[in-house]
Amino acid sequence: MSTERIKVFKFGGASVKSAEAFRNLARIVQTHGGRQRLLVVVSAMGKTTNALEALLGQAYQQQDVAPGLAELKEYHLQVLQELFPEQEHPVHQRLEHLFELLRHQLQRIASGSNFDKVYDQTVSFGELFSSAILHHFLADQGLVNHLIDSRKYIQTDNNWREGRVDWTWTERLVRRDLPQLLQEGLVITQGFLGGTNNGLTTTLGREGSDYSAAIFAYCLDAESMSIWKDVEGLLNADPKYFPDTVRYPEISYQETIEMAYYGASVIHPKTLKPLATKKIPLYVKSFLNPEGEGTQICDCRFVVTAPAYIIKERQCLVSFGVKDFTFISEKNLGTIFNALSELRIKINLMQNSAISFSICTDDNPEKLQLLIQTLRDQFVIHYNTELRLYTVKNYDAASINRILQGKRVLLEQRTRTTFQLVCRSQDV
Numbered sequence: 001m002s003t004e005r006i007k008v009f010k011f012g013g014a015s016v017k018s019a020e021a022f023r024n025l026a027r028i029v030q031t032h033g034g035r036q037r038l039l040v041v042v043s044a045m046g047k048t049t050n051a052l053e054a055l056l057g058q059a060y061q062q063q064d065v066a067p068g069l070a071e072l073k074e075y076h077l078q079v080l081q082e083l084f085p086e087q088e089h090p091v092h093q094r095l096e097h098l099f100e101l102l103r104h105q106l107q108r109i110a111s112g113s114n115f116d117k118v119y120d121q122t123v124s125f126g127e128l129f130s131s132a133i134l135h136h137f138l139a140d141q142g143l144v145n146h147l148i149d150s151r152k153y154i155q156t157d158n159n160w161r162e163g164r165v166d167w168t169w170t171e172r173l174v175r176r177d178l179p180q181l182l183q184e185g186l187v188i189t190q191g192f193l194g195g196t197n198n199g200l201t202t203t204l205g206r207e208g209s210d211y212s213a214a215i216f217a218y219c220l221d222a223e224s225m226s227i228w229k230d231v232e233g234l235l236n237a238d239p240k241y242f243p244d245t246v247r248y249p250e251i252s253y254q255e256t257i258e259m260a261y262y263g264a265s266v267i268h269p270k271t272l273k274p275l276a277t278k279k280i281p282l283y284v285k286s287f288l289n290p291e292g293e294g295t296q297i298c299d300c301r302f303v304v305t306a307p308a309y310i311i312k313e314r315q316c317l318v319s320f321g322v323k324d325f326t327f328i329s330e331k332n333l334g335t336i337f338n339a340l341s342e343l344r345i346k347i348n349l350m351q352n353s354a355i356s357f358s359i360c361t362d363d364n365p366e367k368l369q370l371l372i373q374t375l376r377d378q379f380v381i382h383y384n385t386e387l388r389l390y391t392v393k394n395y396d397a398a399s400i401n402r403i404l405q406g407k408r409v410l411l412e413q414r415t416r417t418t419f420q421l422v423c424r425s426q427d428v
């Protein structure tokens with residue numbers, strides 16, 4: 001069966017946050033997608049994943065989850081009520097059932113259990129809710145669609161909260177079933193979720209639905225993938241921080257991978273590799289202005305039109321000093337890197353001097369305490385939190401001046417193309 005003309009659309013939390021958002025999504029599918037050969041990947045509604053994380057935290061500490069659960073259910077039921085006013089509609093029963101499963105799941109959580117494993121079994125409900133709603137809503141709009149369970153297709157190991165994809169199995173399963181289903185109509189599935197070979201749920205990392213869509217696009221040799229966002233495309237900065245952004249009409253995979261790596265939250269960093277491998281173009285489009293040109297990310301030569309500004313919030317700067325006035329040696333560095341790798345702590349920036357070594361990393365208090373416990377006998381460790389990491393790609397004098405203005409710099413680094421600095425979050 002030919003898989004040539006399949007397209008993949010991904011809709012994030014913002015594009016399914018309300019009943020009106022679901023209606024808008026259906027219009028986009030009708031106008032820009034079509035009735036067949038389109039795979040739609042959907043994230044949890046609005047901030048549902050955050051709400052589920054909070055519920056999980058309460059359940060883990062044996063606190064009462066009832067009020068939070070009721071609030072989350074109420075949010076979903078309100079949207080449901082607007083989209084499906086008739087009470088006999090099967091979607092109502094389906095959502096009731098899913099919320100009952102979630103309630104049981106939260107009840108079962110024991111305080112000593114493997115937190116990361118339980119996380120995946122719990123936080124995954126957001127996408128199960130949204131995909132069930134979308135499946136029924138599109139069907140009611142006359143858009144024939146199959147709802148598939150992405151946990152049965154995206155196969156991962158049990159690296160909880162950041163499942164590593166088994167590409168061979170995933171490709172085999174996707175190619176076995178989906179081309180046929182895609183000939184018959186649309187296929188709807190959940191972003192963010194994977195499954196292990198013994199039937200447990202995994203997740204692919206926060207905001208990982210872009211990556212899910214790219215995995216399906218890769219396995220189906222898709223013609224293109226489009227991610228529908230609340231911005232006009234890939235911009236040179238996050239408009240939530242910068243009032244004067246410009247859109248890149250076309251940009252290379254390489255440039256975008258680097259932006260995502262440095263923290264441009266518009267695209268999950270793992271998304272680009274599968275697409276670049278098969279040269280599948282990625283369109284970043286606005287669900288608020290679907291006719292807009294958006295951005296095409298492809299195998300092109302990028303001509304720099306504006307420096308890119310990237311901000312990573314909630315950073316922590318940790319410095320390791322030797323205790324005996326000897327220098328930081330390769331052996332010392334080896335010890336530090338081993339501990340970081342064991343604890344899965346990612347380095348966002350690093351720098352060494354004669355007697356100390358510093359890293360900038362995402363602020364995670366639990367992991368930081370474990371790191372200190374592991375290394376405190378060998379190093380003097382100091383840390384600062386509530387920091388921000390700024391990166392300017394393709395910088396010039398004006399962009400550096402702009403970033404430096406009003407900041408007390410804790411650490412600064414530059415290469416030929418990239419300027420980075422760490423400063424306090426309150427220095428704006």
Ligand SMILES: Nc1ncnc2c1ncn2[C@@H]1O[C@H](COP(=O)(O)OP(=O)(O)O)[C@@H](O)[C@H]1O
Pocket residue numbers: 011012013014015043207228229230231233234235236237238239240264265266267
């Ligand atoms: N360089 C950038 N270009 C466009 N948007 C950006 C950029 N950097 C960060 N963003 C932010 O990404 C947001 C969209 O991504 P995200 O919230 O993850 O979407 P969704 O969850 O709906 O998929 C925008 O609202 C914007 O604030």
Ligand SMILES: N[C@@H](CC(=O)OP(=O)(O)O)C(=O)O
Pocket residue numbers: 011012013014043044049050126191192205206207208209210
């Ligand atoms: N719902 C998950 C996965 C995701 O990708 O969401 P979004 O597309 O809304 O960023 C999260 O919030 O992490």
